[in-house]
Amino acid sequence: MSSLSPPPIPMELHAGNRQKLVDSIRRDLSSSNRSLDGFVLLQGGEEKNRYCTDHAELFRQESYFAYLFGVREPDFYGAIDIGSGKSILFIPRLPADYAVWLGEIKPLLHFKETYMVDMVFYVDEIVQVFNEQFKGSGKPLLYLLHGLNTDSSNFSKPASFEGIEKFETDLTTLHPILAECRVIKSSLELQLIQFANDISSEAHIEVMRRVTPGMKEYQMESMFLHHSYMYGGCRHCSYTCICATGDNSAVLHYGHAAAPNDRTFEDGDFALLDMGAEYHFYASDITCSFPVNGKFTSDQSLIYNAVLDAHNSVISAMKPGVNWVDMHKLAERIILESLKKGSILTGDVDDMMVQRLGAVFMPHGLGHFMGIDTHDTGGYPKGVERPKEPGLKSLRTARDLLEGMVITVEPGCYFIKALLLPAIENAATSKFFNRETVERFRNFGGVRIESDLVVTADGCKNMTNVPRETWEIEAVMAGGPWPPVTTKNNSTK
Amino acid sequence: MSSLSPPPIPMELHAGNRQKLVDSIRRDLSSSNRSLDGFVLLQGGEEKNRYCTDHAELFRQESYFAYLFGVREPDFYGAIDIGSGKSILFIPRLPADYAVWLGEIKPLLHFKETYMVDMVFYVDEIVQVFNEQFKGSGKPLLYLLHGLNTDSSNFSKPASFEGIEKFETDLTTLHPILAECRVIKSSLELQLIQFANDISSEAHIEVMRRVTPGMKEYQMESMFLHHSYMYGGCRHCSYTCICATGDNSAVLHYGHAAAPNDRTFEDGDFALLDMGAEYHFYASDITCSFPVNGKFTSDQSLIYNAVLDAHNSVISAMKPGVNWVDMHKLAERIILESLKKGSILTGDVDDMMVQRLGAVFMPHGLGHFMGIDTHDTGGYPKGVERPKEPGLKSLRTARDLLEGMVITVEPGCYFIKALLLPAIENAATSKFFNRETVERFRNFGGVRIESDLVVTADGCKNMTNVPRETWEIEAVMAGGPWPPVTTKNNSTK
Ligand SMILES: [Mn+2]
Ligand SMILES: [Mn+2]
Numbered sequence: 014m015s016s017l018s019p020p021p022i023p024m025e026l027h028a029g030n031r032q033k034l035v036d037s038i039r040r041d042l043s044s045s046n047r048s049l050d051g052f053v054l055l056q057g058g059e060e061k062n063r064y065c066t067d068h069a070e071l072f073r074q075e076s077y078f079a080y081l082f083g084v085r086e087p088d089f090y091g092a093i094d095i096g097s098g099k100s101i102l103f104i105p106r107l108p109a110d111y112a113v114w115l116g117e118i119k120p121l122l123h124f125k126e127t128y129m130v131d132m133v134f135y136v137d138e139i140v141q142v143f144n145e146q147f148k149g150s151g152k153p154l155l156y157l158l159h160g161l162n163t164d165s166s167n168f169s170k171p172a173s174f175e176g177i178e179k180f181e182t183d184l185t186t187l188h189p190i191l192a193e194c195r196v197i198k199s200s201l202e203l204q205l206i207q208f209a210n211d212i213s214s215e216a217h218i219e220v221m222r223r224v225t226p227g228m229k230e231y232q233m234e235s236m237f238l239h240h241s242y243m244y245g246g247c248r249h250c251s252y253t254c255i256c257a258t259g260d261n262s263a264v265l266h267y268g269h270a271a272a273p274n275d276r277t278f279e280d281g282d283f284a285l286l287d288m289g290a291e292y293h294f295y296a297s298d299i300t301c302s303f304p305v306n307g308k309f310t311s312d313q314s315l316i317y318n319a320v321l322d323a324h325n326s327v328i329s330a331m332k333p334g335v336n337w338v339d340m341h342k343l344a345e346r347i348i349l350e351s352l353k354k355g356s357i358l359t360g361d362v363d364d365m366m367v368q369r370l371g372a373v374f375m376p377h378g379l380g381h382f383m384g385i386d387t388h389d390t391g392g393y394p395k396g397v398e399r400p401k402e403p404g405l406k407s408l409r410t411a412r413d414l415l416e417g418m419v420i421t422v423e424p425g426c427y428f429i430k431a432l433l434l435p436a437i438e439n440a441a442t443s444k445f446f447n448r449e450t451v452e453r454f455r456n457f458g459g460v461r462i463e464s465d466l467v468v469t470a471d472g473c474k475n476m477t478n479v480p481r482e483t484w485e486i487e488a489v490m491a492g493g494p495w496p497p498v499t500t501k502n503n504s505t506k
Numbered sequence: 507m508s509s510l511s512p513p514p515i516p517m518e519l520h521a522g523n524r525q526k527l528v529d530s531i532r533r534d535l536s537s538s539n540r541s542l543d544g545f546v547l548l549q550g551g552e553e554k555n556r557y558c559t560d561h562a563e564l565f566r567q568e569s570y571f572a573y574l575f576g577v578r579e580p581d582f583y584g585a586i587d588i589g590s591g592k593s594i595l596f597i598p599r600l601p602a603d604y605a606v607w608l609g610e611i612k613p614l615l616h617f618k619e620t621y622m623v624d625m626v627f628y629v630d631e632i633v634q635v636f637n638e639q640f641k642g643s644g645k646p647l648l649y650l651l652h653g654l655n656t657d658s659s660n661f662s663k664p665a666s667f668e669g670i671e672k673f674e675t676d677l678t679t680l681h682p683i684l685a686e687c688r689v690i691k692s693s694l695e696l697q698l699i700q701f702a703n704d705i706s707s708e709a710h711i712e713v714m715r716r717v718t719p720g721m722k723e724y725q726m727e728s729m730f731l732h733h734s735y736m737y738g739g740c741r742h743c744s745y746t747c748i749c750a751t752g753d754n755s756a757v758l759h760y761g762h763a764a765a766p767n768d769r770t771f772e773d774g775d776f777a778l779l780d781m782g783a784e785y786h787f788y789a790s791d792i793t794c795s796f797p798v799n800g801k802f803t804s805d806q807s808l809i810y811n812a813v814l815d816a817h818n819s820v821i822s823a824m825k826p827g828v829n830w831v832d833m834h835k836l837a838e839r840i841i842l843e844s845l846k847k848g849s850i851l852t853g854d855v856d857d858m859m860v861q862r863l864g865a866v867f868m869p870h871g872l873g874h875f876m877g878i879d880t881h882d883t884g885g886y887p888k889g890v891e892r893p894k895e896p897g898l899k900s901l902r903t904a905r906d907l908l909e910g911m912v913i914t915v916e917p918g919c920y921f922i923k924a925l926l927l928p929a930i931e932n933a934a935t936s937k938f939f940n941r942e943t944v945e946r947f948r949n950f951g952g953v954r955i956e957s958d959l960v961v962t963a964d965g966c967k968n969m970t971n972v973p974r975e976t977w978e979i980e981a982v983m984a985g986g987p988w989p990p991v992t993t994k995n996n997s998t999k
Contacts, residue, residue: 058557060763064568066879067658071746072763075557086764112924113869116757116765165560232736239732243725248766253564264609270553270565271579272609273741376606386559431605 015244017212022293024129026201027083028100030194034081035098037190038156042095049096050149053156053187055081056172057089073249076385077158077169079294080195082128090136090172095156096148099131103142106135140176154181160188163399164381164388164409189394195384196391197417202295202384203467203476206419209297210465210476212245213237213290217301217479220286221490224305230256230274233286241290251296251387255287258305262458263427265377280306283313285461289387296387298421299477300463307490309483312453316426316460319351321481323424324462327379331422331466331473335414338405341379344424345371345404352426357450365445372404373436376429380421381409383465389419418468419476427459508737510705515786517622519694520576521593523687527574528591530683531649535588542589543642546649546680548574549665550582566742569878570651570662572787573688575621583629583665588649589641592624596635599628633669647674653681656892657874657881657902682887688877689884690910695788695877696960696969699912702790703958703969705738706730706783710794710972713779714983717798723749723767726779734783744789744880748780751798755951756920758870773799776806778954782880789880791914792970793956800983802976805946809919809953812844814974816917817955820872824915824959824966828907831898834872837917838864838897845919850943858938865897866929869922873914874902876958882912911961912969920952 034053042049058075062068072087082091082102090103102125107118121133134142147153157171171184198206216237223236234254241247255268258278262285268274278284282305289297302320304313323344330343349365352358352374358365365371382389392410393399400406414420428451436442437451464477480486480495489495527546535542551568555561565580575584575595583596595618600611614626627635640646650664664677691699709730716729727747734740748761751771755778761767771777775798782790795813797806816837823836842858845851845867851858858864875882885903886892893899907913921944929935930944957970973979973988982988 062658062660063566064551065655065658065660065662066569067655067660067881068745068879069762070563073556076559085766109924113922114757114759115762116754116760162558162560165555165558167555167558167560169558229739231739231741235732235735238735239728242728242731246722246724246768248724252561261609264607266607267609269562269608273578275739386561388560429606431602 015212015215015240017208017215017244019246019292020204020208022083022205023201024083024127026199026205027081028129029199029201030080031093031100032098033194033199034191035093035095037194038095038186041186041190048149050147051095051154051156051183052143052146053093053095054172055091055158056170056174057082057084057091058087060087071248074294076294077191080191080385082130083293084128088136090139090174091130092143094146101132101134101142101146102128102130103134103136103139106137136174139174140179143180152179152181154183156183156187158187158191159184160192162390163393192390193394195389196382197415198384198419198467203419205292205295206297206384206465206467207476208245209247209251209290209292209295210299211478212241212247212292213288213297213299214478215244216240216290217286217288217299218489218495221301221303221480221486222492224284224490226278226280226282226305228278230258230261230276230278233284234268234274234288237286237288245290245292247290247292249291251289251291251298255285257285257458258282260456260458262302262460263429265427278305281310283458283460285459287461287463294385296383296385297465297477298383298387298463299465299479300423300461301479302460302462303486303490307487309487312457314483315351315355316454316457317483319348319355320424320426320460320462322351323347324422324464324481327422327424328464328466328473328475331414331468332471333414333416333468336412337379337414337420338400338408338411341405341408342366342371344379345375348374348424348426355450356447357454358445359447360445368442368445369403370436370442370445372402373432373442374426374428375424376404376407376427376432377425378408380423380463383419383421414468416468416470419465420468421463421465423461423463425459425461428454428457429459430455508705508708508733510701510708510737512739512785513697513701515576515698516694517576517620519692519698520574521622522692522694523573524586524593525591526687526692527684528586528588530687531588531679534679534683541642543640544588544647544649544676545636545639546586546588547665548584548651549663549667550575550577550584551580553580564741567787569787570684573684573878575623576786577621581629583632583667584623585636587639594625594627594635594639595621595623596627596629596632599630629667632667633672636673645672645674647676649676649680651680651684652677653685655883656886685883686887688882689875690908691877691912691960696912698785698788699790699877699958699960700969701738702740702744702783702785702788703792704971705734705740705785706781706790706792707971708737709733709783710779710781710792711982711988714794714796714973714979715985717777717983719771719773719775719798721771723751723754723769723771726777727761727767727781730779730781738783738785740783740785742784744782744784744791748778750778750951751775753921753949753951755795755953756922758920771798774803776951776953778952780954780956787878789876789878790958790970791876791880791956792958792972793916793954794972795953795955796979796983800980802980805950807976808844808848809947809950810976812841812848813917813919813953813955815844816840817915817957817974820915820917821957821959821966821968824907824961825964826907826909826961829905830872830907830913831893831901831904834898834901835859835864837872838868841867841917841919848943849940850947851938852940853938861935861938862896863929863935863938865895866925866935867919868917869897869900869920869925870918871901873916873956876912876914907961909961909963912958913961914956914958916954916956918952918954921947921950922952923948
């Protein structure tokens, strides 16, 4: 059961996103003395079949298109007239037998109302419409989306259609501006991200409560997917669920087809669950780590609390102006200090930081922007360089925080043989390791704690609501309520 | 809960599939006096990102590759030496940091043992290996997969790799032979299809029991997905779930992104659920239709029993040698007769058949081969022509049945406005309609009943096990057991 139900989807959100883009692009064009004529043009995603078959993959809209238009159907185009700010959707002209196989063929007006745009035409009218609507002189100018995704190293595919050669096209202006629009979230966007967080938090708790030793990892995935779809209406997840137990939790992106959450876990195992539901395109990205039998051992507590201290310290320090690389280093330092206290490491922590020892235990970045993509746009705009040092180079952004950014805080501490063994042998770092203690953690796997934060005017707000303290987790796994029942004076029972 | 658990996966199945292909291709080459030298070469599926992002889509192997090698990882190649029958897998050489992000880098021997092949090399050794292994004269000959999928009208993509120009390639021999191998199922294949059917049948029953008016259609999907993953280990479905209620059930392929199972259904609504889980690549494809409140009305019984009679009559008639177009017509005739008995139609049924009136109520084909693809290969081999008449042209095969074929039997009866209204107006067919009664069914939607059958030596076996009679459905929805409890003399209680 659930206390939640899917909220209505406000299409004003996308109208707001379009207005924001128009304002930004006008500022940019004005500042370089360019004309405000022309159209932004995006091509929506296309439905795809699996290989040569007629198996249709479940369609999920391309993210930039989703941001501007919120359209859930495939094969659309969308445009914005920069001069007037008016928006246009182009929809595919469906064959008559679509009505038999795929559903009612809806009129243009339906899409105009549903998606709150100014005009709707068919895709085959695109050339004519641009010619008629263009108010400038010469060939109409189309601003197309082309630019690097700094997480994938892939380039977005600019819109194309029959007759595009009749237009002037600009491939450089739009991408950095639109990517930057997505970085700062509006309050309507935050509401959807909050709901994705609410249902995913609840689903994580549901899984914690139902886990028992002897289960398969994928059964935790199944419970999560079911809860977030059944009660949250979330048909898609933000990413493939990572349900790692035992030393699988030292595999950062476990859960894919070649490592498909198929281990049977046993009493004494630790679980790392990184799972997030998506609601109307907007992501959540939450990691909980806990012992599958519901009781932390002292070694599990040691590593868990090292990571939790880092998680909490970063959240306490976050506010506009703070640099994300500094937050990553703060998390590293706290983890290294804890490992020293736990006699796993020995020596001077400043020295460890110079040797980048933190990257042995946390090879991934501290967190990433999150929005319509789990790894959202804008991490490395022009002028922000990716660091080159181990660990830091994995950061998906090196920016200073701004109010309205949504970013994950996900420190981790892993015992990854492929990193640990070389570091123990390395002349520069071997001195730091207490080999006997390290040996005890050889098959420990890892711990990650991940929450989704929105940066506020003077700090940040945690959108994720799951038990984090070891005693909170133990209480919830033993059947206790979440959130804990509070007495009148607000102390927790 | 469930009485089932995922069975072990026998890799001998794929070794058997390879042997079958080698035998077939040798026969073919011998019959045309061609040399038995050369290699069959297939390229496995590649993992894909969503648009320009780093969002990795959950990988599902290409079906021909899955058939021959059973490989669950992306980016493999697989070959079979036609002369010796020996099998070779080529695996990608993974970068060192794969171990940190994606998991242990497994040695060649691991894949040799897991997939029961004779040799394993890296993909970058492919040119060298073929040159070394080739026993014939001249350039080594590669038989590549290239041919039409008659359901999608797409062509399979032949393998390609750097250096392929150093080889002779044959693009015509392999496809028809391999497609035909997949038509007749081995006993090991049937065991997996049976398990996919068992868990999907159980999941359908679970959904029937939990349905209550006021739910959303997608909640039925969520319950099905959860049951088949949680207890059957089925991470993939054979196709996107169709969870249609009310007049959505007249949309044959409802449930896709533009019609996403999002209606709230009410007391009195009828549901059509077409859902099937996939187990180790092998499909199930099951449709159940029932009233969401658990009690059939007389109109619902009328249409339901028309379809059930067709379903049962076809199954009774199926055996080797029977032609599938005849089975389709048998189903049509029974449905038309029932509609006449129910006073929806009037006139001579033979005359209706001549006018193809059946296609108004059942515009899709009676059923299709099913295996690694839901719409499996081999429906229209050379020499079998697709019929051109309404309804019949939708058939995915027009073949005579053979022992070992797996085929769905899925008659349906729908009130589809886009077909019904023109037929009522049409001079040749208007006379058949009792307009008053038809009007009563205007928003009825439709009924489909779909089971998966394997053709046996003297008949067929139904692999699907769900309640089908109206009283069986009502009993199960009221909480009764399935299968029903039998007394000693085998009569059902
Ligand atoms: Mn994350
Ligand atoms: Mn089917």
